[in-house]
Amino acid sequence: MTDRPDIPRSRRERPAKPALSREGIVAAAVAVLRAEGLPKVTMRRLAQELDTGPASLYVYVRNTAELHALVLDELLGTLGPVPTDGSWRERLEQVLTSYTAMLFEHPSLARSALTARPSGPHYLTLIETLLTLLDEGGVPPAQAAWGVDLLLQHATAQAAEHVEDTSDEEWDAVRRAVRDASDRTHPRVAALAGELLSGPPEARQAWALRAVITGIERTAVPD
Numbered sequence: 001m002t003d004r005p006d007i008p009r010s011r012r013e014r015p016a017k018p019a020l021s022r023e024g025i026v027a028a029a030v031a032v033l034r035a036e037g038l039p040k041v042t043m044r045r046l047a048q049e050l051d052t053g054p055a056s057l058y059v060y061v062r063n064t065a066e067l068h069a070l071v072l073d074e075l076l077g078t079l080g081p082v083p084t085d086g087s088w089r090e091r092l093e094q095v096l097t098s099y100t101a102m103l104f105e106h107p108s109l110a111r112s113a114l115t116a117r118p119s120g121p122h123y124l125t126l127i128e129t130l131l132t133l134l135d136e137g138g139v140p141p142a143q144a145a146w147g148v149d150l151l152l153q154h155a156t157a158q159a160a161e162h163v164e165d166t167s168d169e170e171w172d173a174v175r176r177a178v179r180d181a182s183d184r185t186h187p188r189v190a191a192l193a194g195e196l197l198s199g200p201p202e203a204r205q206a207w208a209l210r211a212v213i214t215g216i217e218r219t220a221v222p223d
Contacts, residue, residue: 020052022060026070033071038108041071068112073120075102075109082129088137093209095129096155100205103159110159126152139217147216154212158205 028049029041042064047054061067079098083091103110127148134144175197183190199207 020050020056020060022070025050025057025060025067026074029067029071030074033106033109038068038071038106038112041067043067065116068109069116069118070120072109072113072116073118073122075106076118076120076122076126078102079126082133088133089210089213092130092133092137092151092213093206095126095133096151096209097206099126099152100155100159103156104162110156110162113156114160134216137217140220142221143216143219146221150216151212154209158208162201
């Protein structure tokens with residue numbers, strides 16, 4: 001019999017592996033991210049997924065940092081169309097909120113995004129969208145150019161802070177410290193204890209974003 005399982009198959013009889021490509025590597029990385037989280041998105045893990053050696057991947061991707069940036073750019077392509085209803089401010093907030101929400105879905109990527117520097121087409125599209133909305137609002141070009149970086153930093157930091165594993169006990173300790181502050185040693189903290197702790201996270205995040213947008217609109221770039 002020729003179909004005995006203990007007889008090794010010739011390489012010629014095995015199905016050919018798909019050719020390696022940058023796009024294929026990124027697609028595999030996104031799949032691993034969604035299934036196992038960013039810490040598992042390594043060259044060695046992807047090499048196993050693609051049935052090749054890690055050295056083969058370095059032909060297409062320089063290092064893990066670049067790989068993570070490519071994954072971030074790929075996920076930026078899932079943000080959806082730019083809103084058409086509302087003022088330029090409201091639409092700008094919606095775009096950035098969608099960006100933050102995407103990072104919320106991938107906690108480990110949110111932390112990596114603080115240092116990842118994507119340079120792909122989806123990142124450029126996001127920058128173009130932000131610049132277009134700022135221009136619609138009459139924000140001077142130089143302020144808009146600097147402001148885009150600030151807006152993305154702020155939105156990314158919000159997502160990274162949101163996913164940090166802070167226990168309820170730690171938050172309770174912070175709240176008690178503020179509420180119990182002495183009006184003799186810390187009069188302003190004591191007077192504003194309620195305001196310091198007020199508001200749901202969503203409301204505070206929306207207010208912070210509006211404050212950043214207003215600051216960009218009103219603050220001139222130095223010569």
